Amino acid sequence: MTQTRASNRKVLVLAGDGIGPEIMRQTLRVIEFFDQHRIVSFEITEGLVGGAALDESGVPLTDQTMAEALASDAVLFGAVGGPKWDDTLPFELRPERGILRLRKEMDLFANLRPAVVFDALADASSLKRELVGGLDLMIVRELTGGIYFGEPRGVETLPDGSRRGINTEVYTEAEIERVVRAAFDLARKRSRRLCEVDKANVMESGGLWRDVAQKVHDSDYRDVELSFMYADNCAMQLVRNPKQFDVVVTSNLFGDLLSDCAAMLTGSLGMLPSASLGAPDATGRRKALYEPVHGSAPDIAGKDRANPLACILSFAMMLRYSFDMPEEADLVEDAVRRALASGVRTSDIVQPNTGRVSTQVMGDTVLRELEKAA
Numbered sequence: 001m002t003q004t005r006a007s008n009r010k011v012l013v014l015a016g017d018g019i020g021p022e023i024m025r026q027t028l029r030v031i032e033f034f035d036q037h038r039i040v041s042f043e044i045t046e047g048l049v050g051g052a053a054l055d056e057s058g059v060p061l062t063d064q065t066m067a068e069a070l071a072s073d074a075v076l077f078g079a080v081g082g083p084k085w086d087d088t089l090p091f092e093l094r095p096e097r098g099i100l101r102l103r104k105e106m107d108l109f110a111n112l113r114p115a116v117v118f119d120a121l122a123d124a125s126s127l128k129r130e131l132v133g134g135l136d137l138m139i140v141r142e143l144t145g146g147i148y149f150g151e152p153r154g155v156e157t158l159p160d161g162s163r164r165g166i167n168t169e170v171y172t173e174a175e176i177e178r179v180v181r182a183a184f185d186l187a188r189k190r191s192r193r194l195c196e197v198d199k200a201n202v203m204e205s206g207g208l209w210r211d212v213a214q215k216v217h218d219s220d221y222r223d224v225e226l227s228f229m230y231a232d233n234c235a236m237q238l239v240r241n242p243k244q245f246d247v248v249v250t251s252n253l254f255g256d257l258l259s260d261c262a263a264m265l266t267g268s269l270g271m272l273p274s275a276s277l278g279a280p281d282a283t284g285r286r287k288a289l290y291e292p293v294h295g296s297a298p299d300i301a302g303k304d305r306a307n308p309l310a311c312i313l314s315f316a317m318m319l320r321y322s323f324d325m326p327e328e329a330d331l332v333e334d335a336v337r338r339a340l341a342s343g344v345r346t347s348d349i350v351q352p353n354t355g356r357v358s359t360q361v362m363g364d365t366v367l368r369e370l371e372k373a374a
């Protein structure tokens with residue numbers, strides 16, 4: 001456990017597994033920067049999640065850590081999972097259950113996954129620069145419902161001895177409505193265009209999504225342009241012409257798939273932050289968890305090669321969405337932008353004309369840019 005100066009902003013840091021701890025180390029340096037410059041201070045508590053928690057206590061998230069998460073103003077999360085734990089464990093004990101429990105019990109139903117192409121990285125994308133240059137889209141993924149949590153679920157044995165696997169896509173109108181509203185609110189602050197994505201052509205629940213989105217639009221968001229798209233077409237459109245999108249709202253599973261696709265447009269999964277938000281309470285405060293979209297990358301873990309920028313940008317989202325500090329968030333994002341412009345690249349975004357640097361040096365560079373701006 002480490003403690004920084006006392007503050008009314010309580011942040012629980014859960015670095016997790018694989019590259020989680022090394023990218024979090026760089027992010028904590030950015031947080032300390034704000035503290036040292038007396039810009040804003042946080043009360044930081046560190047805890048275990050995923051395989052790290054499993055090794056220590058036999059479960060991927062202890063009740064104690066869960067309670068700390070519920071009591072904090074924001075959770076900053078690294079990544080979970082790795083080959084050390086995967087196959088040998090029952091489903092309920094897998095490292096991934098740690099993050100799924102946090103999302104569910106904190107009721108973080110709105111997952112914001114921006115895909116922004118930094119100009120310096122437009123050539124690192126697998127798509128041509130003209131297709132991705134200036135791209136700035138936001139996927140709003142429903143995060144606490146759908147097939148990830150639906151019942152019935154499981155694997156059952158049939159009378160003939162063969163097995164049948166079951167998962168269920170289930171959404172209530174209320175679950176759809178709250179995430180759709182969050183997406184409309186975001187669209188209003190951006191280009192006022194929202195695309196609802198589903199498989200209404202084959203799934204009844206998808207038809208319900210359309211219906212609810214249309215109703216919410218007609219009653220409260222007529223100033224936002226609403227369109228609909230099938231999820232398969234959306235996957236195709238994301239790689240064909242991604243700049244047609246502003247805000248996309250979709251279910252848990254489709255959001256999982258489409259956000260990986262959108263992430264790759266930016267040149268690297270290592271660049272993409274996310275925010276997972278609950279409903280605002282009477283005081284306007286909402287539970288929140290911030291995490292890079294990339295996973296634990298066990299193949300490069302501990303090698304000082306991981307890209308810390310998605311985690312650092314997740315902290316910027318925390319400043320923006322949990323602490324209403326848009327200027328400080330801009331400061332972090334600008335420092336990342338200038339670090340990239342100066343030519344430093346971790347191995348995931350390395351280009352022929354740039355040098356390859358370590359996780360630590362990428363952190364140094366962001367810190368240096370922050371110092372210059374302060």
Ligand code: IPM
Pocket residue numbers: 096099100256293
């Ligand atoms: C994500 C991840 C998670 C998910 C895993 C780790 C459970 O892929 O955040 O996108 O499927 O939601």
Ligand code: MG
Pocket residue numbers: 256257260
């Ligand atoms: Mg995913």
